[in-house]
Amino acid sequence: MSWSCADIPDQSGRVALVTGASGGLGLVTARELAVRGAHVVLACRSVERGRAVAGRIGGSTEVVRLDLASLKSVRRAAAEVRDRHVRLDLLVNNAGVMFPVDGRTADGFEAHLGVNHLGHFALTGLLLGLMSQVPGSRVVTVGSLAHRAGFGGVGADRARSGSGRRSVTAYGRSKLANLLFARELQRRLGAAGAATVSLAAHPGLSPTGLWHGDAPAVLRPVVAAGMRWLAQPPQAAALPSLRAATDPELPGGAYLGPARRFGSRGAPVPARSSRAACDAAAQGRLWELSEELTGVRYAFVPAPVPAEPAVGVCPVTGARG
Ligand SMILES: NC(=O)c1ccc[n+]([C@@H]2O[C@H](COP(=O)([O-])OP(=O)(O)OC[C@H]3O[C@@H](n4cnc5c(N)ncnc54)[C@H](OP(=O)(O)O)[C@@H]3O)[C@@H](O)[C@H]2O)c1
Numbered sequence: 569m570s571w572s573c574a575d576i577p578d579q580s581g582r583v584a585l586v587t588g589a590s591g592g593l594g595l596v597t598a599r600e601l602a603v604r605g606a607h608v609v610l611a612c613r614s615v616e617r618g619r620a621v622a623g624r625i626g627g628s629t630e631v632v633r634l635d636l637a638s639l640k641s642v643r644r645a646a647a648e649v650r651d652r653h654v655r656l657d658l659l660v661n662n663a664g665v666m667f668p669v670d671g672r673t674a675d676g677f678e679a680h681l682g683v684n685h686l687g688h689f690a691l692t693g694l695l696l697g698l699m700s701q702v703p704g705s706r707v708v709t710v711g712s713l714a715h716r717a718g719f720g721g722v723g724a725d726r727a728r729s730g731s732g733r734r735s736v737t738a739y740g741r742s743k744l745a746n747l748l749f750a751r752e753l754q755r756r757l758g759a760a761g762a763a764t765v766s767l768a769a770h771p772g773l774s775p776t777g778l779w780h781g782d783a784p785a786v787l788r789p790v791v792a793a794g795m796r797w798l799a800q801p802p803q804a805a806a807l808p809s810l811r812a813a814t815d816p817e818l819p820g821g822a823y824l825g826p827a828r829r830f831g832s833r834g835a836p837v838p839a840r841s842s843r844a845a846c847d848a849a850a851q852g853r854l855w856e857l858s859e860e861l862t863g864v865r866y867a868f869v870p871a872p873v874p875a876e877p878a879v880g881v882c883p884v885t886g887a888r889g
Pocket of ligand 1: 587588589590591592593594611612613614617634635636637661662663664665683710711712713714770771772773774775776777778779
């Protein structure tokens with residue numbers, strides 16, 4: 569059965585944070601959650617662009633400045649969210665770059681890995697305290713079909729490499745890191761008995777700002793042809809994220825993507841990932857490396873134990889019931 573925005577359950581009373589909500593898929597994700605009644609925190613690199621989006625999408629929103637290319641900015645944004653909110657139901661790690669102008673982040677990380685993975689790893693760890701006791705809370709991390717191009721995996725040397733700016737493999741590695749992270753997070757949340765679950769999604773192919781990066785010239789005609797045949801509009805491409813965020817039937821660890829044309833377009837369904845993305849040892853190694861590089865150590869808190877139903881004692885017979 570095909571899943572659409574009409575299937576998003578009522579989100580009233582829930583607080584959601586979407587990174588990269590200033591355009592592309594993040595904007596659609598934020599808008600659809602706000603339309604269904606969620607209060608949406610638009611976490612954007614530019615507050616001005618975020619405010620313009622807030623004005624367009626209506627509903628209950630606020631804007632927080634977040635530059636994932638700077639751990640200082642990530643810490644500041646997380647502190648702001650923690651000051652303003654006592655709970656977070658939904659964190660959508662959506663923002664991303666491909667072939668960025670700057671090859672390294674402010675902290676000296678290779679830009680794809682730094683923004684797409686390490687920034688989100690730090691943000692999630694710093695916000696998890698607002699989530700782990702909230703029933704039904706979810707972290708959704710946005711990956712890509714390109715995770716299959718993440719050859720060689722992610723290691724400390726590559727995390728500091730200055731040569732990934734126009735590299736498909738570097739982008740692929742950052743998206744492989746997104747999936748390794750989402751699965752290791754789910755494993756650790758489950759082991760801790762937290763109320764939060766971690767899922768992942770990929771949008772297929774969509775003509776968004778992502779494709780306006782400084783791509784190698786040889787790739788441009790291929791991309792243009794691919795877009796004509798394979799792409800779907802952002803409204804459709806955001807559906808895997810939206811379903812991962814809101815479909816109550818999905819378990820932690822689920823990974824969704826479009827159903828048709830090699831996963832590039834179509835309705836959101838369970839998706840397949842590469843063998844490398846399922847490698848439990850690589851998931852654990854990336855987690856440790858990410859903690860070391862970002863300095864963010866996760867504190868997992870179990871969900872509260874439901875209170876025993878009150879047992880009444882009959883004042884006459886002394887019977888409990
Ligand atoms: N479009 C596709 O075909 C496709 C395919 C596979 C996966 N994806 C994934 O989908 C996600 C969304 O991408 P999109 O297609 O919507 O691209 P997009 O239109 O370029 O949007 C990317 C968003 O990320 C934000 N961003 C970039 N660098 C940031 C930083 N340093 N700190 C905070 N935010 C930053 C951008 O903000 P600014 O407005 O400030 O630039 C923008 O809001 C990404 O994770 C991408 O890898 C997309």
